[in-house]
Amino acid sequence: MSVTVNGRPYDEKPRPGQCLRTHLRDLGHYGVKKGCDAGDCGACTVHVDGMPVHSCVYPAVRAQGHEVTTIEGLAPEGGLHKIQQRFLDAQGFQCGFCTAGFVMTTAALDERQLDDLPRAFKGNLCRCTGYRAISDAVCGVKHTEDAAVGGNAPAPAGPQVVTGAARYTFDLDVPGLLHLKVLRSPHAHARIVRIDTSAATNVPGVHAVLTHEDAPRARFSTGRHERPQDDPLDTRVLDDVVRFRGQRVAAVVAESEGAAEEACRRIVVEYDVRPAVFDAEEALQPGAPVLHPDKGPGDGIARAEGNVAGEVHGEIGDVAAGLAEADEVFAGTFVTQRVQHASLETHGSMAWFDDAGRLVVRSSSQVPFLTRRALCALFDLPLDQVRVVTGRVGGGFGGKQEMLAEDLVALAALTVKRPVKYEYTRSEQFEAATTRHPFTVGVRLGAKKDGTLTAIDLRVVSNTGAYGNHGPGVLFHACGESMAVYRCANKKVEGYAVYTNTLPSGAFRGYGLGQVLFALESAIDELARTLGLDPVAFRARNAIRVGEPLVTPAGQEADISVASSGLDQCLAILDEARRDPAPEAPDGWLVGDGSAIAMIATTPPNGHYADAKLTLLPDGRYELLVGTAEFGNGSTTVHQQIVAETLGTTTDRVTVRQSDTDLVGHDTGAFGSTGTTVAGNAVLAASRVLRDRLLAAAAARAETPVAACRLDADAVLAGATRIPLKDLVEAAGAPFTADGHFDGTPRSVAFNAHWFRVAVDPGTGEIRILRSVHAADAGRVMNPMQCRGQIEGGVAQALGATLYEKVRLDADGAVVNPTFRTYHLPAFADVPKTEVHFVRDVHDPVGPLGAKSMSESPFNPVAPALANAVRDATGVRFTELPLARDVVWQTLVHARGA
Known part of the structure; x- marks a missing residue:
C-alpha cells in the first residue's frame, strides 16, 4: 500500500481493519486526535484529496493512492495557513484538543459554507470555548496582542496548537510500548469468587494479566486534594468486591490493543452477586444494601453502615423562629442530574523507566504532584524515584482532579518492567470515569413583606456513587457559598453524600454550587414573586457586602470575609439589560426573563500550595x-x-x-x-x-x-x-x-450574575434563548480575551447541563448513552451568543495584582437563571434538570389540564 501524507509517500501497510486516524498517528502525525472514534466530534479531521473526512471512521486502506493532508501539512513548511493564522489571532481555542479538527474543517469550506457556520460545524465539537472564539477566528477577528496584565496576551502554545505541534498525553513515541486494557464488571454489586486467567495468558502477545491478587491492598481515594484525608479512603487499584457496573475487574498488558482486548474476553470470572441500591434516598433507609461495611470513620467515611460518605449538619440562629416570623414562606424540592465532563481528551497515562531507573508517569492530569504522592504511597516508593509529568491537557473541568489511570498503568509497568500505555475509550469515559454529583435539594425560605430574608433551610442529598472521591468536599462546598451569598440571621443545613451502586461522581466545574444554586436561586425567585417584589432588587437587598464574613452553617467558610465585591455592579448590569426592548419571538410563543447570582471562594479550605x-x-x-x-x-x-x-x-x-x-x-x-x-x-x-x-x-x-x-x-x-x-x-x-x-490563604471571593430572555413554544416545549447576559466580578481582569473565553465556555457547558445533557442509567445501573451521539453535547448551532460584562474598578487585595478567579464560577448561575426565565414565560416552576423539550411540553400540557 502507498499513501501520500503531507506530500510524502509512505509504504507502511495498515493493520487489518485499521482506521486512518490510528494509521496516521502510527506514522507520527500526532495532530490527528482521538475524541470519540465514532465520527461524532471531528477532532480527527483530515483532508483526503482536499475533502475533509473524520479519519476515525475512514478505513486506512481507502487512502491508498490518495493525497492525505493533516494539520501538520496544511501550510508550507515553516509558515501558517491563513486559517491557522486566524485561529491564532483570535485565540480560537482553549485546551486546543479540538482545534486541529476545526482548522481542517474550516480550511475546506467555500464562501457559501462560511455563511452558515452552524451547518458547517455540525460534525465538530468543542467543550471549552462556547464557540464564539471559533466563530471570531473563522471571521478573521483579531484579539491577541503582546501585552502584560490587563491586555490580551496570546497563549504561549498558540502556534503549536494551531499547527498540530502541541504535545498532549499520547503524542509521544515511546519505544517498546505495551498496551493495557481493562475487563470491567457486568454487575452493580458482587464479590469476586474466582478469576481464571489461563486462557487470557495464552493469547499471543500478552505479557501479564493483573487481578486483585496482584494489586496493593492499600486503600486510597481517586480524588486528589492537598490533604489525602479530605476524601474517603475506600478504593483499591483492583478490588475483590465490585460496586458498580463498569468497575475494574482485571487488566491485561499486551503488545497490541487488539491482543489485550481479546485476552480480556477470555478471562473467566465467577461472581457472588449481591443486592444493589441505585437511589440515594433509598440507600439512606434502614435495611438498604451496605456498600462499604468493612470501613468506617478511620477511613474518612462518616457512617459506612448507613451508606453516608460524608454529612453536614448545622444551624445559625433559629430557623423555626425565622420561618414563623416570615410573612411568606416558599418550600420546594429540586433535582439535578449526572453530567459528564466530556473533555475531548479522555483519561489516560503512560509509564516507563528512565535511565536512572525512576518510574516516569506521563498523564492527562490536573494534579501531577498529588498523583506522584499517591503513587509513592500505594507502591511504597520514595518521592525521588517517581516523576509525574503532564503534557498539554485536552480539557479537565475537574474530571482530571482524579487518579483514574495512573495507578493501574504504574502497577503494570512495575510488573512487566516495560513501558505501558492505558488510554480510556470514549465509552469507558462515560461508563467508568466520574460525573457531576446528582443532587436532591429541599429548600425552605422565609421573608418579610419588605423583602428581608428571615430563614434559609436546606436539606441536601448528593449521590456520590460507589466511591466517595470528592463526596464530602462537594457536599460541604455546595452548602457553603450557596447559603453565604445571602445575609440572613437564621440558616440551617442538613446534608448527606450517599453511596450507591452507580458509577462514582467526582469534582466538576463549580464543585456542587451549581446544583444547590439551582434550588436556592429558583426559590429566591419564587419567593420574590409571592411577595410582589422585583427579583433583582430582592437579591440586591439581601446579598452579602464588602467586609462581611461568609456565614454558613456548613462550618467551613467562617474564616473568609468579602475583601472586595462587584456584585452590586453585576446586578446593575442585569437590571439595565432587562430594560432593553425584547427581541422578537415567533407568534404564539411565550416570552419571559430571569436572573440568578453566584459567589465562589477560591481554593479548598484545607490548603492549596x-x-x-x-x-x-x-x-x-x-x-x-x-x-x-x-x-x-x-x-x-x-x-x-x-x-x-x-x-x-x-x-x-x-x-x-x-x-x-x-x-x-x-x-x-x-x-x-x-x-x-x-x-x-x-x-x-x-x-x-x-x-x-x-x-x-x-x-x-x-x-x-x-x-x-x-x-x-x-x-x-x-x-x-x-x-x-x-x-x-x-x-x-x-x-x-x-x-x-x-499557600492559598486568605481566600479570594468572586461573583457572577446571569440573565436570560427566553421564548418557549407551548406546542412543542422548545426553549429558545433570545438574549443571554453574563456579569462577572473577576477583580482586575488579567487577560480580557481569555477571561471572556472562560465565561463563554462555562455558560455553554452550563446550558448543556440545563437543557439536555444527562448520563442515563438503566434499572441495573448501567450507562445507556455512552457516546457523543447518544449524549447531547452542545454543538455550534446549540450555543447562542452571550454578552459578557466585567465589573469596573474592583481591585482584590487577595489575588495577584488585584485579580480574582473566573474559571469555574460562570457555570453556576446559568441553570437557575434559565429556569427562572422559563417560569416567567410559562407560569410553571420547573424543579428538575434537564429542561428537555419533551419534559417541558408534557409539563405545560399537564398545567393546562389538557
Missing part, C-alpha cells in the same frame, strides 16, 4: 518554572503576564515550563480556580524577588541608589546608565534566580 522558580538566563530572557497544568484554563498566559508586568518586559521574552514534578518543589494542582490566584501569587512572589535582586545588582554596578533604577524590556536603567540584562548575568557569573511560594 504552589511554588514557582524564575530565572534570568544568559541571553537576557526569563524562564519560569511552575507546577500548574495547562488545560485551557489560561494560567500559563497569566503567569507570563505577571512576570512581564513585574519585570518591565514583554510576554514573548518569558518562557514557561510546567506540569512536571521535577521542576519545582510542589504544586497542589490546577483546580479550585487557583491557577491565577494561588500559582499566580507564587509567580508574583518570585518575580518581585528577582526584580529586587536585579535592581540591587544594577545599582551596585552603576554606583547609584536602588530607587534610581528601573527595569526595561532587556536592561536595567540605573540612573543615566543602561545595563543590558545579559551583562548583569555575565558579571555575576551565573543566572539570577528567585523562588516564590504561596
Whole structure:
C-alpha cells in the first residue's frame, strides 16, 4: 500500500481493519486526535484529496493512492495557513484538543459554507470555548496582542496548537510500548469468587494479566486534594468486591490493543452477586444494601453502615423562629442530574523507566504532584524515584482532579518492567470515569413583606456513587457559598453524600454550587414573586457586602470575609439589560426573563500550595518554572503576564515550563480556580524577588541608589546608565534566580450574575434563548480575551447541563448513552451568543495584582437563571434538570389540564 501524507509517500501497510486516524498517528502525525472514534466530534479531521473526512471512521486502506493532508501539512513548511493564522489571532481555542479538527474543517469550506457556520460545524465539537472564539477566528477577528496584565496576551502554545505541534498525553513515541486494557464488571454489586486467567495468558502477545491478587491492598481515594484525608479512603487499584457496573475487574498488558482486548474476553470470572441500591434516598433507609461495611470513620467515611460518605449538619440562629416570623414562606424540592465532563481528551497515562531507573508517569492530569504522592504511597516508593509529568491537557473541568489511570498503568509497568500505555475509550469515559454529583435539594425560605430574608433551610442529598472521591468536599462546598451569598440571621443545613451502586461522581466545574444554586436561586425567585417584589432588587437587598464574613452553617467558610465585591455592579448590569426592548419571538410563543447570582471562594479550605522558580538566563530572557497544568484554563498566559508586568518586559521574552514534578518543589494542582490566584501569587512572589535582586545588582554596578533604577524590556536603567540584562548575568557569573511560594490563604471571593430572555413554544416545549447576559466580578481582569473565553465556555457547558445533557442509567445501573451521539453535547448551532460584562474598578487585595478567579464560577448561575426565565414565560416552576423539550411540553400540557 502507498499513501501520500503531507506530500510524502509512505509504504507502511495498515493493520487489518485499521482506521486512518490510528494509521496516521502510527506514522507520527500526532495532530490527528482521538475524541470519540465514532465520527461524532471531528477532532480527527483530515483532508483526503482536499475533502475533509473524520479519519476515525475512514478505513486506512481507502487512502491508498490518495493525497492525505493533516494539520501538520496544511501550510508550507515553516509558515501558517491563513486559517491557522486566524485561529491564532483570535485565540480560537482553549485546551486546543479540538482545534486541529476545526482548522481542517474550516480550511475546506467555500464562501457559501462560511455563511452558515452552524451547518458547517455540525460534525465538530468543542467543550471549552462556547464557540464564539471559533466563530471570531473563522471571521478573521483579531484579539491577541503582546501585552502584560490587563491586555490580551496570546497563549504561549498558540502556534503549536494551531499547527498540530502541541504535545498532549499520547503524542509521544515511546519505544517498546505495551498496551493495557481493562475487563470491567457486568454487575452493580458482587464479590469476586474466582478469576481464571489461563486462557487470557495464552493469547499471543500478552505479557501479564493483573487481578486483585496482584494489586496493593492499600486503600486510597481517586480524588486528589492537598490533604489525602479530605476524601474517603475506600478504593483499591483492583478490588475483590465490585460496586458498580463498569468497575475494574482485571487488566491485561499486551503488545497490541487488539491482543489485550481479546485476552480480556477470555478471562473467566465467577461472581457472588449481591443486592444493589441505585437511589440515594433509598440507600439512606434502614435495611438498604451496605456498600462499604468493612470501613468506617478511620477511613474518612462518616457512617459506612448507613451508606453516608460524608454529612453536614448545622444551624445559625433559629430557623423555626425565622420561618414563623416570615410573612411568606416558599418550600420546594429540586433535582439535578449526572453530567459528564466530556473533555475531548479522555483519561489516560503512560509509564516507563528512565535511565536512572525512576518510574516516569506521563498523564492527562490536573494534579501531577498529588498523583506522584499517591503513587509513592500505594507502591511504597520514595518521592525521588517517581516523576509525574503532564503534557498539554485536552480539557479537565475537574474530571482530571482524579487518579483514574495512573495507578493501574504504574502497577503494570512495575510488573512487566516495560513501558505501558492505558488510554480510556470514549465509552469507558462515560461508563467508568466520574460525573457531576446528582443532587436532591429541599429548600425552605422565609421573608418579610419588605423583602428581608428571615430563614434559609436546606436539606441536601448528593449521590456520590460507589466511591466517595470528592463526596464530602462537594457536599460541604455546595452548602457553603450557596447559603453565604445571602445575609440572613437564621440558616440551617442538613446534608448527606450517599453511596450507591452507580458509577462514582467526582469534582466538576463549580464543585456542587451549581446544583444547590439551582434550588436556592429558583426559590429566591419564587419567593420574590409571592411577595410582589422585583427579583433583582430582592437579591440586591439581601446579598452579602464588602467586609462581611461568609456565614454558613456548613462550618467551613467562617474564616473568609468579602475583601472586595462587584456584585452590586453585576446586578446593575442585569437590571439595565432587562430594560432593553425584547427581541422578537415567533407568534404564539411565550416570552419571559430571569436572573440568578453566584459567589465562589477560591481554593479548598484545607490548603492549596504552589511554588514557582524564575530565572534570568544568559541571553537576557526569563524562564519560569511552575507546577500548574495547562488545560485551557489560561494560567500559563497569566503567569507570563505577571512576570512581564513585574519585570518591565514583554510576554514573548518569558518562557514557561510546567506540569512536571521535577521542576519545582510542589504544586497542589490546577483546580479550585487557583491557577491565577494561588500559582499566580507564587509567580508574583518570585518575580518581585528577582526584580529586587536585579535592581540591587544594577545599582551596585552603576554606583547609584536602588530607587534610581528601573527595569526595561532587556536592561536595567540605573540612573543615566543602561545595563543590558545579559551583562548583569555575565558579571555575576551565573543566572539570577528567585523562588516564590504561596499557600492559598486568605481566600479570594468572586461573583457572577446571569440573565436570560427566553421564548418557549407551548406546542412543542422548545426553549429558545433570545438574549443571554453574563456579569462577572473577576477583580482586575488579567487577560480580557481569555477571561471572556472562560465565561463563554462555562455558560455553554452550563446550558448543556440545563437543557439536555444527562448520563442515563438503566434499572441495573448501567450507562445507556455512552457516546457523543447518544449524549447531547452542545454543538455550534446549540450555543447562542452571550454578552459578557466585567465589573469596573474592583481591585482584590487577595489575588495577584488585584485579580480574582473566573474559571469555574460562570457555570453556576446559568441553570437557575434559565429556569427562572422559563417560569416567567410559562407560569410553571420547573424543579428538575434537564429542561428537555419533551419534559417541558408534557409539563405545560399537564398545567393546562389538557
